[in-house]
Amino acid sequence: MSDPHALYIHIPFCIRKCDYCDFYSSTDRALIPDFIQALLKEIDRFPLSQPLRIDTVYFGGGTPSVLSPGQIHAVLNGIHKKFHLAHQKEITLEANPGTVNLEKLTDFYSLGINRLSLGIQSFDDEKLIGLSRIHTRQQAVDAIVNSRRAGFENVGIDLMYGVPNESTSMWQSDLNRAVSFSPAHISCYMLTVEPFTVLHDRIAAGRAPAPCGSDQIQLFEHTVAFLTRAGYEHYEISNFAKGKENRSRHNSAYWRHKAYLGLGPSAHSFDGRNRSWNHSDISLYIESLFSGKDAVAETEVLSSSQQMTETVMTGLRTKEGIDTLAFKNRFGVSFLNLFGPVITRVRDNGYGTITNNRFTLNLKGQTRLNHIVRECVDLID
Numbered sequence: 001m002s003d004p005h006a007l008y009i010h011i012p013f014c015i016r017k018c019d020y021c022d023f024y025s026s027t028d029r030a031l032i033p034d035f036i037q038a039l040l041k042e043i044d045r046f047p048l049s050q051p052l053r054i055d056t057v058y059f060g061g062g063t064p065s066v067l068s069p070g071q072i073h074a075v076l077n078g079i080h081k082k083f084h085l086a087h088q089k090e091i092t093l094e095a096n097p098g099t100v101n102l103e104k105l106t107d108f109y110s111l112g113i114n115r116l117s118l119g120i121q122s123f124d125d126e127k128l129i130g131l132s133r134i135h136t137r138q139q140a141v142d143a144i145v146n147s148r149r150a151g152f153e154n155v156g157i158d159l160m161y162g163v164p165n166e167s168t169s170m171w172q173s174d175l176n177r178a179v180s181f182s183p184a185h186i187s188c189y190m191l192t193v194e195p196f197t198v199l200h201d202r203i204a205a206g207r208a209p210a211p212c213g214s215d216q217i218q219l220f221e222h223t224v225a226f227l228t229r230a231g232y233e234h235y236e237i238s239n240f241a242k243g244k245e246n247r248s249r250h251n252s253a254y255w256r257h258k259a260y261l262g263l264g265p266s267a268h269s270f271d272g273r274n275r276s277w278n279h280s281d282i283s284l285y286i287e288s289l290f291s292g293k294d295a296v297a298e299t300e301v302l303s304s305s306q307q308m309t310e311t312v313m314t315g316l317r318t319k320e321g322i323d324t325l326a327f328k329n330r331f332g333v334s335f336l337n338l339f340g341p342v343i344t345r346v347r348d349n350g351y352g353t354i355t356n357n358r359f360t361l362n363l364k365g366q367t368r369l370n371h372i373v374r375e376c377v378d379l380i381d
């Protein structure tokens with residue numbers, strides 16, 4: 001039996017496209033029935049030389065909660081038939097508060113989904129409108145309350161901060177409200193302006209203010225201090241868990257650069273060396289699978305340098321940082337020798353340390369993450 005894998009299922013449908021979002025999704029929900037059939041074909045035709053053990057399943061998107069419980073049930077059945085799911089599996093479903101009620105959440109729970117990730121973003125109606133979300137503050141609250149009533153113990157709340165002109169006290173209100181529900185997990189994502197989004201075009205045309213980088217860093221530091229005091233472990237740059245047992249096991253596999261399998265349009269797969277990704281086009285995805293072909297758009301073999309780069313990029317985001325011994329075992333290169341100048345600078349500036357063979361960044365270092373990663377990557381090349 002192979003090592004356990006993380007299985008990601010991309011559900012590429014949304015009720016409406018949010019202005020800041022660059023994830024692949026479509027609002028053409030008439031395609032859902034064919035998409036489900038295509039997804040089942042993709043699961044079924046996945047080549048296996050040995051039983052593949054799946055530790056975590058993650059329904060992401062898009063908005064997986066636009067699917068009916070019956071449709072999620074069909075996909076889970078397909079997964080169960082094809083793969084060997086670990087006994088202690090984590091099955092996460094991302095849900096948009098504007099798409100769920102108590103009955104739907106109860107049905108999702110009864111299917112074996114044991115972790116719910118709620119895209120709350122804010123408890124402030126004005127901020128939600130500014131982000132062009134479909135839900136209201138009240139729907140956000142109802143989704144949390146109903147998820148508990150439905151049986152979910154492991155509920156994660158996603159919040160977004162750093163929108164233009166957001167003050168610390170405005171953001172504090174969102175944090176206070178989130179903590180008042182005592183969720184198992186809180187993700188706090190900084191608003192970033194991605195190319196090819198409505199928000200990007202609006203800012204470029206001078207019709208909207210750009211988020212302010214220094215304000216965002218200040219809010220990030222505030223967030224970490226507040227949530228840590230509230231009993232949450234800051235285990236990844238944007239993620240906080242109530243104890244280790246409530247960390248996202250699925251996302252932790254990405255951050256540890258482990259193998260994962262991705263199904264659905266635009267989903268990526270990685271086996272430790274090779275990466276492939278599916279067509280980012282639902283119609284093409286459906287067409288390919290209906291005509292007996294796979295849905296892979298491209299495949300690349302990661303060079304050793306690329307693998308090192310990714311290990312650094314993902315590892316430095318985490319509380320555990322980079323295991324320097326594992327790095328040496330994997331790449332045959334001494335981490336300390338290769339990155340010596342960066343490690344020295346990081347240590348001298350008080351941005352992080354090497355302790356017990358782990359290179360980690362502290363909060364100050366995390367605010368300079370991109371810069372430190374760039375410095376490391378320069379040494380790899």
Ligand code: SF4
Nearest residue numbers: 014017018021061062
């Ligand atoms: S609901 Fe989520 S995936 Fe869909 S457009 Fe908004 S942010 Fe993107």
